[in-house]
Amino acid sequence: MGVLAELAGDENSGEGARTFVFEDEGHTLGNALKTIISRYPDVDFCGYTIPHPTENKLHFRIQSRKNRAIDVLKRGLEDLDSLCDYTIETFEKEIKAFNENKVMI
Numbered sequence: 011m012g013v014l015a016e017l018a019g020d021e022n023s024g025e026g027a028r029t030f031v032f033e034d035e036g037h038t039l040g041n042a043l044k045t046i047i048s049r050y051p052d053v054d055f056c057g058y059t060i061p062h063p064t065e066n067k068l069h070f071r072i073q074s075r076k077n078r079a080i081d082v083l084k085r086g087l088e089d090l091d092s093l094c095d096y097t098i099e100t101f102e103k104e105i106k107a108f109n110e111n112k113v114m115i
Contacts, residue, residue, distance in 0.1 A: 017069060028079035032068040036060060040068050046093070047086040052076040 017029035032039065040058035048056040055073040072079040 025078040025080075026074040026076070027072070028083075029069055029071045030079075030083060032070060034066050035068040036066065040070060042090055043070065043086050046089050047072060047082060050074075050082065050085070053082060 014033075015031045017031055037060065040060070044056050044058055047053055053072065053074050055071065058068055058070045061067055061069055070083070072082050074082050
């Protein structure tokens with residue numbers, strides 16, 4: 011993952027609302043993270059934009075009524091990591107089962 015920073019201008023909106031800038035990231039991370047975080051009941055808004063196609067940046071916005079946006083982001087990244095681990099483990103298990111079954115035929 012690229013460098014993470016906060017977009018200027020959010021200082022007066024409280025700790026629950028922030029826009030984070032991910033360098034060297036795009037729709038793959040943005041859409042997956044948005045899908046996870048937008049399902050949290052304490053999140054009012056979650057979305058992302060790619061400011062310009064020639065810039066390799068992702069602007070990720072979180073607005074939460076209860077928690078700090080940075081904490082919501084950390085939770086989302088941890089949940090995404092767990093989901094990816096589960097997907098890899100399941101895939102490898104199924105490949106192994108397929109290969110073992112293939113040998114028996």
